[in-house]
Amino acid sequence: MKYYSTNRQVPPVSLRTAVIKGLAADNGLFMPMSVQPLGEGFFEGIQHFSFQEIAFAVALRFFGDDIDRQHLHQIVNETLSFDCPVVPVKDNIWSLELFHGPTLAFKDVGARFMARMLRYFLKDNKSVVNVLVATSGDTGSAVANGFLGVEGINVFVLYPRGKVSEIQEKQFTTLGQNITAIEVDGTFDDCQRLVKSAFLDHDLNKKFLLTSANSINVARFLPQSFYYFNAYARLKERGEMKDKELVFAVPSGNFGNLTAGLFAMEMGLPVSRFLAANNENDVVYEYLQTGEYHPRPSVETLANAMDVGTPSNFARILDLFGDSHVKISSVMKGFRYSDDEITEMIKKVFRDTGYLLDPHGACGYAALEEYLDENQTGIFLETAHPAKFTDTMERIIGPGNVPMPDTLAKYLKGKREVVGLSSDFWEFRQWLVNELNNS
Numbered sequence: 001m002k003y004y005s006t007n008r009q010v011p012p013v014s015l016r017t018a019v020i021k022g023l024a025a026d027n028g029l030f031m032p033m034s035v036q037p038l039g040e041g042f043f044e045g046i047q048h049f050s051f052q053e054i055a056f057a058v059a060l061r062f063f064g065d066d067i068d069r070q071h072l073h074q075i076v077n078e079t080l081s082f083d084c085p086v087v088p089v090k091d092n093i094w095s096l097e098l099f100h101g102p103t104l105a106f107k108d109v110g111a112r113f114m115a116r117m118l119r120y121f122l123k124d125n126k127s128v129v130n131v132l133v134a135t136s137g138d139t140g141s142a143v144a145n146g147f148l149g150v151e152g153i154n155v156f157v158l159y160p161r162g163k164v165s166e167i168q169e170k171q172f173t174t175l176g177q178n179i180t181a182i183e184v185d186g187t188f189d190d191c192q193r194l195v196k197s198a199f200l201d202h203d204l205n206k207k208f209l210l211t212s213a214n215s216i217n218v219a220r221f222l223p224q225s226f227y228y229f230n231a232y233a234r235l236k237e238r239g240e241m242k243d244k245e246l247v248f249a250v251p252s253g254n255f256g257n258l259t260a261g262l263f264a265m266e267m268g269l270p271v272s273r274f275l276a277a278n279n280e281n282d283v284v285y286e287y288l289q290t291g292e293y294h295p296r297p298s299v300e301t302l303a304n305a306m307d308v309g310t311p312s313n314f315a316r317i318l319d320l321f322g323d324s325h326v327k328i329s330s331v332m333k334g335f336r337y338s339d340d341e342i343t344e345m346i347k348k349v350f351r352d353t354g355y356l357l358d359p360h361g362a363c364g365y366a367a368l369e370e371y372l373d374e375n376q377t378g379i380f381l382e383t384a385h386p387a388k389f390t391d392t393m394e395r396i397i398g399p400g401n402v403p404m405p406d407t408l409a410k411y412l413k414g415k416r417e418v419v420g421l422s423s424d425f426w427e428f429r430q431w432l433v434n435e436l437n438n439s
């Protein structure tokens with residue numbers, strides 16, 4: 001299948017090119033030329049299939065023309081070496097726990113899939129591939145861990161100084177090998193700008209093979225649709241979907257996760273609404289309310305992986321629905337929560353149910369509480385393990401209440417190694433050229 005650019009100024013490209021380039025040459029985002037629905041029969045019997053089987057069926061629709069079955073099967077199974085269970089929290093509200101992977105956040109799914117797909121496409125390539133990734137917290141660790149030790153690939157993680165938690169930082173600054181962490185004196189949007197500028201720099205791209213691992217990459221964002229299908233299957237299996245409408249609440253920053261859900265719906269998944277749960281970075285909320293879209297600088301919140309002022313995947317949402325505000329707002333409804341509201345929600349749910357929400361999942365949960373009626377079943381995406389934000393969590397619910405998984409404890413013991421840079425593109429470019437010439 002070919003992939004076209006949302007800006008439509010360049011011809012469609014192959015999957016291989018879309019994955020290696022990340023961003024289209026006209027600065028647009030790649031979209032699959034067509035979305036092939038899974039038949040009614042598939043959904044009727046979906047509860048009889050495992051997560052891996054469902055994911056493979058979905059993957060075949062997107063990638064089956066471009067990767068042979070056997071390799072695709074292997075990529076799917078290696079990616080999903082952990083489960084994404086749906087657990088009951090309260091009444092008709094369920095948590096889709098996406099934090100059982102190696103870095104305890106949903107980005108493990110996309111990052112692991114992309115690392116394997118990139119390796120597949122570059123298996124005969126002699127030159128080194130350089131992955132540049134901007135992170136507001138969890139992308140960096142998921143991508144770095146997804147690519148760690150993969151031969152022929154260097155990863156450069158750019159992150160805003162002082163704006164990610166210690167645990168998040170440790171997960172990509174202590175790895176060594178083919179992973180380099182760059183601490184930028186600026187915001188996440190600055191980091192994203194540096195990465196985008198590098199991709200658009202003609203000379204740089206002539207000399208070196210650069211690619212993106214941000215959620216703009218089709219190999220990262222499309223696989224995120226797998227767990228939406230599986231969540232539906234698991235609830236159906238438990239008899240929870242009888243005569244009920246399905247609502248997903250998605251804690252959103254760059255909107256890659258939510259966009260993957262929209263693709264799942266386009267493929268036939270019976271979803272009645274997507275709730276776009278934002279923190280105070282609310283440009284999409286505002287768009288859904290008013291039809292006006294005004295990107296602006298991000299502000300810092302407790303749910304820092306959602307501190308995005310210019311959500312990159314919004315272009316995909318517009319494209320998917322032909323720029324129609326009417327259509328988009330009939331599929332998505334926006335919610336936004338202040339730090340105080342997030343704090344109260346975490347406290348309340350912990351007190352009433354014993355379930356520990358992280359600050360991002362708390363936004364999703366809150367949206368379901370506001371929106372659901374008794375004819376609906378709601379699933380919120382619990383996008384990270386609460387222990388990734390221990391300081392914040394302990395301030396909210398008191399010390400000793402946040403269990404630390406072994407995988408996280410291990411990172412905390414590692415030695416931090418970073419390169420410090422300003423947010424100036426030319427400084428970054430110079431550093432990168434030196435680094436790549438010497439490697």
Ligand SMILES: *Cc1c(COP(=O)(O)O)cnc(C)c1O
Nearest residue numbers: 138253254255256257305383384
């Ligand atoms: C990245 C991230 C988000 C936002 O996801 P998008 O796909 O960028 O909307 C939400 N929660 C957590 C924990 C994240 O790491």
